Amino acid sequence: MSARILVVDDILANRRLMQAKLEAKYYTVLLAENGVQALQVAETEQPEIILLDVMMPGMDGYEVCRRLKGNPATSHIPIVMLTALSEASDRIRGLEAGADDFLTKPVDDFALMARIGALNRYNAVALELRKREASGVKSGALSEDENEALERGANILVVDTNPRTIREIRYPLEAAGHSVLTLEEAEGRSALMTDPLDIVLLALSDQAYDPLRLCAHFRTTGSTRSVSIIVMAHDRDREIVAKALDLGATDVISTPVIPEELIARVATQTRRARYVEILRQRVDKGLELSVVDQLTGLYNRRYMNNQMALWLRRSAQGGSPMSVVSADIDHFKAVNDMYGHEAGDRVLQEFANRIMVNVRPKDIVCRPGGEEFLVIMPETSGDLACTAAERIRRAIAAEPFEIDSASGKEIDITVSAGVATYTGDDDTAADMLKRADKALYVAKSAGRNQVKSVAA
Ligand SMILES: [Mg+2]
Numbered sequence: 001m002s003a004r005i006l007v008v009d010d011i012l013a014n015r016r017l018m019q020a021k022l023e024a025k026y027y028t029v030l031l032a033e034n035g036v037q038a039l040q041v042a043e044t045e046q047p048e049i050i051l052l053d054v055m056m057p058g059m060d061g062y063e064v065c066r067r068l069k070g071n072p073a074t075s076h077i078p079i080v081m082l083t084a085l086s087e088a089s090d091r092i093r094g095l096e097a098g099a100d101d102f103l104t105k106p107v108d109d110f111a112l113m114a115r116i117g118a119l120n121r122y123n124a125v126a127l128e129l130r131k132r133e134a135s136g137v138k139s140g141a142l143s144e145d146e147n148e149a150l151e152r153g154a155n156i157l158v159v160d161t162n163p164r165t166i167r168e169i170r171y172p173l174e175a176a177g178h179s180v181l182t183l184e185e186a187e188g189r190s191a192l193m194t195d196p197l198d199i200v201l202l203a204l205s206d207q208a209y210d211p212l213r214l215c216a217h218f219r220t221t222g223s224t225r226s227v228s229i230i231v232m233a234h235d236r237d238r239e240i241v242a243k244a245l246d247l248g249a250t251d252v253i254s255t256p257v258i259p260e261e262l263i264a265r266v267a268t269q270t271r272r273a274r275y276v277e278i279l280r281q282r283v284d285k286g287l288e289l290s291v292v293d294q295l296t297g298l299y300n301r302r303y304m305n306n307q308m309a310l311w312l313r314r315s316a317q318g319g320s321p322m323s324v325v326s327a328d329i330d331h332f333k334a335v336n337d338m339y340g341h342e343a344g345d346r347v348l349q350e351f352a353n354r355i356m357v358n359v360r361p362k363d364i365v366c367r368p369g370g371e372e373f374l375v376i377m378p379e380t381s382g383d384l385a386c387t388a389a390e391r392i393r394r395a396i397a398a399e400p401f402e403i404d405s406a407s408g409k410e411i412d413i414t415v416s417a418g419v420a421t422y423t424g425d426d427d428t429a430a431d432m433l434k435r436a437d438k439a440l441y442v443a444k445s446a447g448r449n450q451v452k453s454v455a456a
Helices: 012-024 035-045 061-070 088-096 109-132 144-151 163-175 183-188 211-220 235-246 259-289 301-316 332-339 341-356 382-398 429-445
Strands: 004-008 028-032 049-053 079-083 101-104 155-159 179-182 199-203 228-234 251-255 323-329 364-369 372-377 401-404 409-411 415-421 451-453
Touching (some): 035 049, 035 061, 061 079, 079 088, 109 235, 109 251, 144 259, 199 211, 211 235, 323 332, 341 364, 341 382, 341 401, 372 382, 415 429, 429 451
Parallel strands (some): 079 101, 199 228, 415 451
Antiparallel strands (some): 323 372
């Protein structure tokens, strides 16, 4: 898969140069010359990777990075910061802003392609898992527990024959809350090791063993197959680093190791690996975590509740008030009784289609259950919501529903709907739903096939 890469740099010559390098490797390049443009392109084009210059007039790279990571629509896109600053603290600032990696300018081609290759492999796994999740959790939003799991200290195995290097990297890692084990300690305690390894730190330069053999071993052995391998190597040992990356090493760090960089890279790799693990578990759990109703493709009750809470919070924080439309198919039980459940399912599907083509993109259409539907209308006044509900009602009544494709049998379907609007600070999702249902009841009592709203 050839990735689309967004290159953000304020200097035209830099953009051109990077574009040429990437296109030579068959990547597709998108360009942005400032932070504002970068945010727009990232959201609309959804590139696979973003290369982000730090020093830009106006919004600098750190700020762009924070905003991209703060927006659910772009938070999953890996960001590589390009910094002309050689101070370790400046590079690490990028990782703290949420960047996934960084490169120092002038960008070294080898390092650039190594990082992009690693991110590409990671993306491929994450994308596949997100797709398989069937639930359309497009934002990649994580629960609090899951976020906590991403930040927990890592179990790290250090493979290096030089005891001095081990000491030098052990202290800062343990101070940062990680558990460190050498190969000898691991062998001695293998029976006691219950927590799976997160990371192998593998020294490539000046070693007595064959580091590439070890790299391949970790990659192919069951218990360490999904571990992140960070190789540590001297800048002169490029060739062996390239081979290690080919064998599945996930990241590279230059020796002598700078502790801050080591800690930042360990944190990034741990987060990435655990994110993939979380997605994997979600796929396993499957439908339980699904947010989509399988019959109609609309959002289910679980997602509805999440979104109600979210938009209520935004309304309370001073956004325009939200509204909800509770809709219920009239005499639906009779459809099932007279024509069977298959016909009933077809009605539900067609009903869902007609709602979907009659709402705005920002509206959230849910099927909490049975013949009940709920449309969450963010930033929508009660009047506007009533007009929208009326448009849906007409679309349902306008044409009969086909319930059998063989015979072409059609029946008339109508819908009743109740509208409720956020009333202020102490309003709750439960109260809003109650008011919408009350309005729906009024519409049913008044003869069905109509829209009602009730004052709070
Ligand atoms: Mg610049």
